[in-house]
Amino acid sequence: MGNFGLKVNRFYEIFVEQNGYVKVLEGLKNTLLIAVIGLIIGIAIGTLIAAIRTIPQYKVLPRVLNGICSVYVGIFRGTPMVVQLLVFYYVMLPLMGVKMTGVQVSMIVFGLNSAAYISEIMRSGIMSVDSGQMEAGRAVGLSYGTTMMKIVIPQAVKNILPTLGNEFIALIKETSVVSFVGATDLYVAFNYIGSNSYEFMVPYLVMALIYIVLVLIITLGIKTMERSLRRSDRRH
Amino acid sequence: MIDVINLEKHFGDNEVLRGIDVTINKGDIVVVIGPSGSGKSTFLRCLNCMEDPTGGQIIFNGVDIADMKVNINVHRRHMGMVFQHFNLFQNKTVIQNIMLAPVYLQCQDLRKDKRYNRWTKFTNIFRGKNKKELRQITTDAATIKREAKENAMSLLKRIGLEDKADAYPSTLSGGQKQRVAIVRSLAMNPDVILFDEPTSALDPEMVGEVLDLMKALAKEGMTMVIVTHEMGFAKEVATNVIFIDEGKILESGEPKEFFGNPKNPRLKEFLSKVLA
Numbered sequence: 001m002g003n004f005g006l007k008v009n010r011f012y013e014i015f016v017e018q019n020g021y022v023k024v025l026e027g028l029k030n031t032l033l034i035a036v037i038g039l040i041i042g043i044a045i046g047t048l049i050a051a052i053r054t055i056p057q058y059k060v061l062p063r064v065l066n067g068i069c070s071v072y073v074g075i076f077r078g079t080p081m082v083v084q085l086l087v088f089y090y091v092m093l094p095l096m097g098v099k100m101t102g103v104q105v106s107m108i109v110f111g112l113n114s115a116a117y118i119s120e121i122m123r124s125g126i127m128s129v130d131s132g133q134m135e136a137g138r139a140v141g142l143s144y145g146t147t148m149m150k151i152v153i154p155q156a157v158k159n160i161l162p163t164l165g166n167e168f169i170a171l172i173k174e175t176s177v178v179s180f181v182g183a184t185d186l187y188v189a190f191n192y193i194g195s196n197s198y199e200f201m202v203p204y205l206v207m208a209l210i211y212i213v214l215v216l217i218i219t220l221g222i223k224t225m226e227r228s229l230r231r232s233d234r235r236h
Numbered sequence: 237m238i239d240v241i242n243l244e245k246h247f248g249d250n251e252v253l254r255g256i257d258v259t260i261n262k263g264d265i266v267v268v269i270g271p272s273g274s275g276k277s278t279f280l281r282c283l284n285c286m287e288d289p290t291g292g293q294i295i296f297n298g299v300d301i302a303d304m305k306v307n308i309n310v311h312r313r314h315m316g317m318v319f320q321h322f323n324l325f326q327n328k329t330v331i332q333n334i335m336l337a338p339v340y341l342q343c344q345d346l347r348k349d350k351r352y353n354r355w356t357k358f359t360n361i362f363r364g365k366n367k368k369e370l371r372q373i374t375t376d377a378a379t380i381k382r383e384a385k386e387n388a389m390s391l392l393k394r395i396g397l398e399d400k401a402d403a404y405p406s407t408l409s410g411g412q413k414q415r416v417a418i419v420r421s422l423a424m425n426p427d428v429i430l431f432d433e434p435t436s437a438l439d440p441e442m443v444g445e446v447l448d449l450m451k452a453l454a455k456e457g458m459t460m461v462i463v464t465h466e467m468g469f470a471k472e473v474a475t476n477v478i479f480i481d482e483g484k485i486l487e488s489g490e491p492k493e494f495f496g497n498p499k500n501p502r503l504k505e506f507l508s509k510v511l512a
Binding site: 130132133135136137138139140141142143146150151154155158231 | 341
């Protein structure tokens with residue numbers, strides 16, 4: 001294992017003495033930022049889409065909106081994330097004449113992409129809530145939207161929280177493709193250390209460890225949230 | 237108070253209601269009975285447009301609420317509804333269940349009035365002599381909340397569940413849930429309460445407590461429309477009993493005459509089965 005010790009030393013040298021850790025911290029920050037902002041955008045848009053798609057479809061407007069939403073979901077589920085990033089960065093931005101950094105683009109694309117998945121998760125959550133809850137809300141005079149916001153969606157979120165956690169974990173891991181549009185994430189940072197030391201074994205091992213730790217922390221957070229949300233299920 | 241004129245409802249080709257005419261006056265207790273699939277639940281659900289009627293009119297306090305252009309939410313505030321499966325808000329505590337709608341809706345009205353006043357004040361600047369009057373605002377959000385809470389607590393005290401105020405509905409028994417559901421609709425001070433088989437999902441020993449509460453409401457003069465299979469209750473409390481089969485009213489009348497001397501052969505057959 002003498003060889004391995006050498007490799008660790010080499011990694012340590014670059015990581016600490018040549019400021020490799022700065023790059024790693026930046027990568028970690030970007031990875032988390034892209035995943036968290038992406039998730040927030042995804043939940044906001046996804047919930048909206050889900051709410052629209054669960055409106056009873058006898059009028060024209062809901063039908064049109066539903067059509068638009070299905071096209072949206074179809075497009076974003078039908079293409080890989082990398083392709084969406086590339087199209088957004090190299091096609092949409094020049095067409096619109098807007099300048100954005102890779103990180104900003106990644107946040108938006110991750111948000112739009114996860115919105116498509118979250119909308120389906122949320123839709124199943126909304127449909128899992130007993131229709132009597134909506135009826136009861138409407139019967140006391142609350143509007144469809146208010147009942148949705150106050151009664152149905154909170155219960156739906158409770159039901160889908162584990163799946164939503166999965167989505168967040170998937171987002172964190174998928175950030176490893178943002179280097180395609182020039183954003184520095186964990187992968188880019190460790191790749192940088194690796195290429196500077198001509199030695200990839202240890203950097204990539206550490207990278208894998210960091211991802212695992214991140215995911216474990218998230219899993220723990222979700223479990224805590226689930227427990228507090230499930231209060232209304234139990235006697236106490 | 238409610239005039240139902242030639243009410244029709246079909247789901248696709250399935251005609252459930254074929255022309256129903258009923259008049260419900262203030263203080264009436266109308267009990268609707270009929271075999272399953274007769275349309276009695278649909279009739280009740282049409283009364284507050286939970287199912288949109290496909291024909292006819294429902295005149296409630298002078299407004300035809302069957303008209304799709306009417307903002308139904310405004311009128312539903314004055315029509316309570318109690319469901320077979322209680323439908324308490326699972327994510328809210330008992331007291332929140334009762335307070336939610338009154339507080340939310342009153343605060344919404346308050347916001348609307350304030351917005352109106354701001355706009356009117358602004359436009360009054362340009363109006364010269366004949367200025368528009370502002371709406372009177374006599375309350376604020378905190379008062380609304382406090383009063384709703386006091387009201388909810390007194391309602392809970394009435395049904396003897398004040399110690400359950402902060403419990404979640406999943407911890408209550410069926411009878412308790414249904415009684416909370418009844419006071420939830422009472423909290424809106426409705427003009428009429430619609431009961432959709434309120435005791436059908438209850439254990440037999442819990443039926444009594446719910447019926448007792450309904451009887452107490454009846455005594456206070458609450459207008460009620462009740463779909464039920466509890467014939468004894470109908471006999472005792474109803475001012476008017478309606479028999480619906482195949483989407484039509486086949487017979488209606490005061491309970492004494494209705495049960496004592498039924499005329500329609502279909503009703504005779506139904507009663508002989510149910511009362512046997």
